[in-house]
Amino acid sequence: MTHIKIKRSSNITTNTTTKKYKYDIKGKLIIVEGIDGSGKSTQIHLLDKWLKFKNIPAFLSEWNSSVIVKNVTSRGKKKEQLTPTTFSLLHATDFADRYERNIFPLLRAGYIVLADRYVYTAYARDMVRGCDPLWIRKVYDFALKPDITFYFRVPVDVAAGRILSGRPKLKYYEAGMDLNLSNDIYESYRIFQSRIIEQYEKMATTENFTVIDGTLNIEQQQKMVREKFNNTIPEEIVK
């Protein structure tokens, strides 16, 4: 068993730069970030389809999808009883469950693991909600740094337009209504999501995001995603 050093995702504000893992990580981790309606889920889904079509072992893990946590979170959201701290910790629990039971073991087994949202979602959102940024980074510091982070950049109005074309109204927490930014849900959404975009933009350089223009058409974006994939992931991994 080889002992290799792997970069951790917490190195921007904490002292943890590298840590020794006693395990060999054979797979690759590719993640997408962006606000709701940025088109990131469509793109990671297409990447997943493409990899599976090529018979490459791939696994897609979505934010807030852990079977043991999601009911708790959705009940809390429905009753509007989540505080910024519990909101943050439940999402961290969801992430930890998927990480411990899927993401990490599959990476060890040599899978291409795709994640729809990753630690950066927590960094951005929880900070906007008023959680301590250093605290949240340390909470997530067990997570491996992705090999590729795609960030889908869209103006807030484009994202809102896409969400509202699919369902009648914005949701309480996605609009940041818990923060009392505005009584008008649409206005609250604009303020809240703009603040999240601001956080993403700050991380784009420090966290080495691959920025994709989310206003381009789906095919153009997917072409860029696949090109980046081909240029980054060594061929022997995907054979």
Place this chain on the structure above:
Amino acid sequence: MNNSDKIKKMEKSNIIKYYGHGIAYLKNIELKGRLIILEGPDSSGRSTQILLLNNYLEANGHAVLNTGLRRSELVSEGILEAKERHLLRKRTMSLFYAADFADQLENKIIPALRAGYIVLADRYIYTLMARDAVRKINRIWSYNLYGFAIKPDLVFYLDVDPKELIRRAFQKSTEELLKGIFDKDNFLDYYESGEDMGFSEDLLESFILYQKKMKQEFSRIQKKFGIIKINGNRTVEEVHNELKQKIDQFLKVPFNHSK
């Protein structure tokens, strides 16, 4: 410094105090009540002592709120279900309990303290941190995690000799003991016997090993967080009298309302 000196020296400011960064939207608030914690291993008599203290404090005219682990409205059921299915891995378990604690802290503990209650907690973050450490989670990670927890006014640890713990456990029949390990409070189960760590194929041996490790971890935590050790090898009455005396002594010191 002996324990009574420790109590006398305790700061009596009413402004909320956190272990770390705290909760940004709950800062500089006045807490009129007092937060008292009782920690200790299973079979240490903890629940009995909590009950006695609760009655005593209420009899003396204090409003008392009871709290403990996995009692939040938001998360407790979810944890229970996941535990029953043995699905929790260490980091997930740690964060789930942190969410449970946070929900109780913000929705029960802090509001009660603001209203002037004495909050009596059957275990607190120390047990959670000890469990993490026993599962080889980095201690610094756990300390950071609980940086949003408020500092209690008094923390007691019921220290019971391991042999005495086992003797008390064996006072029950073996059958009851095993039932206890699985069912007691739905808590001393798979996880409380450290089965998730594969210490031993034998459940009882695993349980004892796990409890030993917890005890070691607690003595470290006790020093770090200034927890008052209470000799729990004595009778229920003796322990209760000592707790009562220490709490009375603490409550007698006038609150500092100047800030």
